[in-house]
Amino acid sequence: MLDCTPKEIKERTGGVINPAKTCQPIGAMYAALGIHRCLPHSHGSQGCCSYHRMHLSRHFRDPIMASSSSFTEGSSVFGGGANLKTAIKNVFAIYNPDVMAVHTTCLSETIGDDLPTIIKGAEIPEGKVVIHANTPSYQGSHITGFSNMVKGMVNYLSTASLETKKEQVNIIPGFVNPGDMREIKRILKVMGIKFIMFPDTSGVVDSPMTGKYEMFPKGGTTLAELRDTGNSKVTIALGSYASGDAAYQLERKCQVQPLIIKTPIGIKASDEFLMALMNKFTVDIPPELAEERGQLVDIMTDTHFHFHGKKVAIFGDPDIVIAMTEFLLSLGMKPIHVLTGTPATGGAIGHTVGNFEQEVGEMLKQAGVAGRVKAAGDLFELHQWIKNEPVDLLIGNTYGKYIAKAEDIPFVRLGFPILDRSVHSYLPVVGYKGAMRLLEMISNALLDRADRDAKDQDFELVM
């Protein structure tokens, strides 16, 4: 199918071919699902909402609920205020969530609906909350949307109600799987640190099978916790793109000290995460985690020759790709093509959220790897790069499978969305445990390939 991708690279300005990103509202929807008893609401026409639910359903294989303002031609001419007011009334009457998290779509953004004013004028039942985020999809990407909704949580809910800050940390995990969120929480528990993680989709999109359908499953950050985030001593934002903005907002609003670090993927980033916690809270690394780290290093030494010098192409969401690139370098691999679809600007027009190209470029330079790095790229371009300089391994979301097949490259699925495999959302890639899992995935992909390609006389029992 991608056979028609020509090798010769020409400048393009007209649009995107085979996108490596999607639009803001889906990120906002995912973030909102991480609030306990929250119904995400899409303020726009039905199609967007339906697509976003469908895509999330495919990735998580769990029911994804969200309501829509169901715009018609009338609403797009006269504004969607009336639709939203009706929607708010209906949502609480029919589904009775604790929180309704409204995000906009391109349509409601373009016609300029003023959400704060509409929400203020709406009938909201006692004790219930409506929050909102502006998520025009012609800016940024799904990561920006996630970031904006988390910021919305801070805007509406975080309150500094105490004189002195509590000995607790806010963790903003970024656009990662519930399996990752569970792992981060486990680490914090083992460290004995009080924390509030938000959003937290574990228990919502990976809820257990009980034979009963719960529209609002047990998981998610509670309203009380979200309010209490303003009383925490520090916020650790994992990943500058998805989590940084909210951490800074929390500083502005409630004077909670922000700390932006990498998503803890790989040994170095996991170390940094633990060090940050150690520094902020006078705790030692518990033996359990020290042991895990030791095991990870043991595996890395056992297998390093599998990885050394192998060329890799990697694409996906910026926070994940940045951390993963670092991990690849620590294995002696050469990430020579590194790409994200998310641009460096998003949120409000021109607002810079991170610096993917510089950050990755710096890492490659230090490791002495000559590679191409691009933000706001697409998979057509990545494919062209690979054609010009082939790799031994491709890492990315499901859409990478076309390139992997066309160029016959071993492929490891990582990131969002993964639509053609199951279980991934339950198992972590973060922390030392996650790094072990990544090592297993990468080395299996490479060794399966070696076995498959081996001539009879080269086929070996031990590798």
Place this chain on the structure above:
Amino acid sequence: MQKPILWEDIILDRAASIATKGKQKNKIRCDTDSVAGAVSQRACVYCGARVVLNPVTDAIHLVHGPIGCASYTWDIRGSLSSGAELYRNSFSTDLKEQDVIFGGEKRLARAIDELVKKHPAKVVFVYSTCIVGVIGDDLEAVCKAAASRHNIEVIPVQSSGFIGNKAAGYRAACDALLRLIKPNKPMKRTKKPVINYLGDFNLAGELWIIEDYLKQMGVTVNVAFTGDSSYQRLKKTTSAALNIIQCAGSMMYLAQQLKEQYGIPYFNVSFLGLQDTSDSLRKIAAYFQDEQMQARAEALIKRETERIMPELAWYREKLKGKKAAIYVGGGFKAISLIKQFKEIGIDVVMIGTQTGRREEYETINELVNEGTVILDDASPSELEKFMTEKGTHLLVGGVKERPLAYKLGIAFIDHSHDRKHPLSGFVGAVNLAKEVYATLCSPVWNYL
């Protein structure tokens, strides 16, 4: 204490869209807008247009809008191709804020130019999304100019999401197809048994199965709409002697237009299930009034039926008395499924669609047993309520319904784009039974 969900509230607002088959005849409300704030399973105009046109394999499908609309529709249709694969790529103008402020026409023109240079396609479909409708880009003009620049066809598809629902998108797609079909000079219609097959999208290769049956009878498929179709084949549309329509929801309008403009007669068929497949093959043979063809059809039906009967009987034995709920996109599929389930001994206790038409709901009402719940544009909560109440064992639906069924401990089969086996024809009848059996009788349910 949380207030329990008030079913009465839902029913009150939506009462007219839900009916129970009983003594007096019910008229169900359909074809209306969803309630604001409802969790609806419905999609949009663009979605409808895209699913219909996407299987045109050698076209450039360019989505004019922000990235999302193109991202979500990238290769999710599951329509197979015997040749070109261009349609499986995702092309978007990826509109940015400047375009929203200053208009997106220039960017669109550039995108077409760049794409056409890379991919030598004869036709480009340009889909408008919501935002394009609002900022008022003149799609028609941009496409016209691009068409003459490159000397190919560049066809705008008016599919802004908010101008209606999925059904409006079907219509927009048919309009685009009609523009493509229009011959430069009138084509002569053949007298030979050459037909167009409307409303099959070649999911899991279904078209090829039907094409093969027809070939055995001596009927040639001129072009299918739109499964495995190409520019060249679509161009020959008007030479066919007859149109047969499978998915009426999406294709009835096209069939009517082809009759009006080019005099091609049409009728409905269905290749889902043993009975429908046999009836449809007979109907086609009868139309051509060719005794030999009729004999060949009978032979084919007899041979295939005898071949699959033992297998079907085995499944029927295992599945007898199980209760199914159906929630699918269109009415045609719903109707076929009721009949198909009868063939394997399964009772339908709940049935609904996203975009069923009045006539279709009437047929459904005639076909189902007393007490069956019929509903239009249902929410997941309603699906849950009625499935639980009715003691349903199996749900037939699409992507969004699957996890819902599983969470309730109910078996599930996909009758939408994610299916991996053909469900058409005699082979399909067995595949359906096999799939139903695999999920209904899986040992996993014992661990609940």
